[in-house]
Amino acid sequence: MTFWITQALNGISFGMLLFLLAAGLSLIYGLMRVLNLAHGSYYILGGYVGLAAMRATGSFVLATVAATATVTLVGIVMERFFLRRFPEQELPQALLTFGFLLIFADLSLWLWGGTPQTLPKPAMFERSIRIGAIVFPTYRLFVIGIGLVIGLGLWWLQEGTRLGAMIRAGVDDAEMARGTGVNVGLLSTAVFAFGAFLAGLGGIIGGPFVGVYPGADFEILEMALVVVIIGGLGSLKGAFVGGLVVGLLDNFGKALFPELALFTVFAPMAVILAVRPTGLFGAR
Amino acid sequence: MNARVASGAVALAVLIGLPAVLSSYQLSLLTKMLIFGIFAMSLDLLLGYAGLPSLGHAAYFGVAAYTVGLLALRVANNFWIDFPAGLLMAAAVSALFGLFALRTRGSYFLMITLALGQVLWGIAFGWRSLTGGDDGLPSVPRPRLPLPWALTEGVPFYYFVLICFALATGLLALVVSSPFGQALIGIRESERRMEVLGYDVWRYKYVAFVLAGLFAGLAGNLFVYFNGFVSPSYLNIVFSASALLMVILGGAGTLVGPAIGAAVIVGLENLISAYMERWVLVLGVIYVLVTLFAPSGLVGLVRQRLGRSRA
Numbered sequence: 370m371t372f373w374i375t376q377a378l379n380g381i382s383f384g385m386l387l388f389l390l391a392a393g394l395s396l397i398y399g400l401m402r403v404l405n406l407a408h409g410s411y412y413i414l415g416g417y418v419g420l421a422a423m424r425a426t427g428s429f430v431l432a433t434v435a436a437t438a439t440v441t442l443v444g445i446v447m448e449r450f451f452l453r454r455f456p457e458q459e460l461p462q463a464l465l466t467f468g469f470l471l472i473f474a475d476l477s478l479w480l481w482g483g484t485p486q487t488l489p490k491p492a493m494f495e496r497s498i499r500i501g502a503i504v505f506p507t508y509r510l511f512v513i514g515i516g517l518v519i520g521l522g523l524w525w526l527q528e529g530t531r532l533g534a535m536i537r538a539g540v541d542d543a544e545m546a547r548g549t550g551v552n553v554g555l556l557s558t559a560v561f562a563f564g565a566f567l568a569g570l571g572g573i574i575g576g577p578f579v580g581v582y583p584g585a586d587f588e589i590l591e592m593a594l595v596v597v598i599i600g601g602l603g604s605l606k607g608a609f610v611g612g613l614v615v616g617l618l619d620n621f622g623k624a625l626f627p628e629l630a631l632f633t634v635f636a637p638m639a640v641i642l643a644v645r646p647t648g649l650f651g652a653r
Numbered sequence: 654m655n656a657r658v659a660s661g662a663v664a665l666a667v668l669i670g671l672p673a674v675l676s677s678y679q680l681s682l683l684t685k686m687l688i689f690g691i692f693a694m695s696l697d698l699l700l701g702y703a704g705l706p707s708l709g710h711a712a713y714f715g716v717a718a719y720t721v722g723l724l725a726l727r728v729a730n731n732f733w734i735d736f737p738a739g740l741l742m743a744a745a746v747s748a749l750f751g752l753f754a755l756r757t758r759g760s761y762f763l764m765i766t767l768a769l770g771q772v773l774w775g776i777a778f779g780w781r782s783l784t785g786g787d788d789g790l791p792s793v794p795r796p797r798l799p800l801p802w803a804l805t806e807g808v809p810f811y812y813f814v815l816i817c818f819a820l821a822t823g824l825l826a827l828v829v830s831s832p833f834g835q836a837l838i839g840i841r842e843s844e845r846r847m848e849v850l851g852y853d854v855w856r857y858k859y860v861a862f863v864l865a866g867l868f869a870g871l872a873g874n875l876f877v878y879f880n881g882f883v884s885p886s887y888l889n890i891v892f893s894a895s896a897l898l899m900v901i902l903g904g905a906g907t908l909v910g911p912a913i914g915a916a917v918i919v920g921l922e923n924l925i926s927a928y929m930e931r932w933v934l935v936l937g938v939i940y941v942l943v944t945l946f947a948p949s950g951l952v953g954l955v956r957q958r959l960g961r962s963r964a
Binding site for chain 1: 894941
């Protein structure tokens with residue numbers, strides 16, 4: 370029983386991290402029809418910049434600010450100066466974002482080397498708590514909490530605010546939104562920047578338990594893609610449910626069938642694809 | 654058309670003559686260019702003709718390479734069994750993946766082909782007892798054929814690859830100029846119109862998908878014999894994306910373009926790796942530059958230039 374509960378909590382916390390990444394990926398796709406293959410790079414950039422800032426200042430908060438600011442800026446530059454030139458053209462977008470993926474991967478390797486690194490946890494969450502026979506690190510609970518808070522915040526933003534209404538209008542029909550006076554261009558930059566921000570935050574949050582290393586960008590991208598394939602591109606609910614499903618599948622898969630780890634994630638994805646090609650919550 | 658056949662014949666004559674002037678190292682580089690040329694042309698059938706941007710094309714290359722490698726190492730180094738088995742496996746996997754991928758379009762198609770490709774990468778990486786995991790399959794022997802020349806030598810192997818390359822190019826050229834190929838172009842331009850005209854669009858796309866997988870498998874077969882080694886990196890997204898780059902760089906929808914694109918990328922990798930460690934960085938910049946400045950490829954640039962000088 371202890372095994373199941375511990376693994377479930379591990380899976381949920383990883384699922385929350387995946388939600389942060391998939392939410393940005395999904396929002397960006399929903400509004401701009403851009404599949405950002407460099408989204409995993411934002412994760413490692415966030416992690417590496419955060420680590421450097423933490424070593425320099427010793428502060429988790431300052432590191433978070435430095436990392437998310439850097440990654441947000443990278444996102445803005447990519448959207449404004451590159452992706453904007455290729456609206457609704459999936460192939461140039463894919464080539465462009467994949468080029469950036471390689472550039473960031475090699476730059477990170479150059480600057481920070483090939484040794485896997487873990488970020489230190491904030492001092493507050495270094496301990497573990499004990500409930501009966503179950504010992505669980507408080508940091509994982511913190512991650513679950515962050516995921517829930519951001520999930521709720523995003524849901525409120527999208528359903529309860531004017532900005533959210535504009536985003537939803539843009540997702541449904543960009544041309545009509547433009548016609549009613551929404552500045553879709555500015556909105557696109559804002560959403561892209563926000564997606565990058567969430568992924569950079571993911572690097573800081575995931576840094577202490579997933580770590581940053583060469584190749585983490587690809588792994589995180591793949592996992593986030595599986596999440597949006599299962600949940601449906603453009604759907605926040607899909608990113609949340611998909612994140613949880615993939616986090617749990619991955620964790621139990623690795624614990625129960627280590628040789629088939631990736632398979633336990635990909636096989637259900639293939640089944641969902643066969644039944645619903647646009648995912649659980651995706652628009653038709 | 655005749656001009657095209659003539660220039661093809663000239664190119665073939667040059668390729669036949671080149672071993673006389675190249676060093677053995679340069680010849681092996683040229684061999685690699687031809688193999689990757691087949692791979693890029695196979696993707697062009699999907700991307701350039703049917704308009705299907707697959708981001709998982711390494712899957713069929715890798716499956717064929719692993720099949721031939723495993724059979725040659727663990728069962729028997731018999732060309733007449735191993736080679737067809739590699740092709741068959743590549744076609745079978747693309748026939749399976751096509752069922753999933755062709756339910757989708759656009760970005761979803763990109764994403765699904767990527768994810769399916771990564772499934773195979775995951776298997777090759779994780780199933781150590783069969784595939785050797787990250788270490789791959791080393792020392793795959795080259796086949797013995799009833800010929801007076803041993804394929805373990807560079808020059809005979811080059812000619813063997815050249816024959817395969819010429820056959821593949823000829824067959825693909827026949828496919829794209831056939832009514833089937835013309836229908837694919839029609840589907841690329843407007844799926845709905847083709848449907849209204851009574852074409853079974855799905856079936857055309859599916860046949861193209863499997864054919865592309867089969868030719869990618871041919872490249873994989875040749876590569877494992879050439880390299881004597883295959884690892885999961887020949888199944889993953891980086892390799893799949895590089896095939897896309899080769900096609901776009903050369904010029905999608907032209908067959909000869911992707912072969913040139915493959916040669917350029919293989920050549921650049923070799924040249925730049927000799928001087929610096931940052932090939933991946935340079936490759937990333939090439940992706941960005943090609944997308945921004947040469948979206949219709951080198952062939953497109955040449956055509957533009959020719960059109961301008963004529964006008």
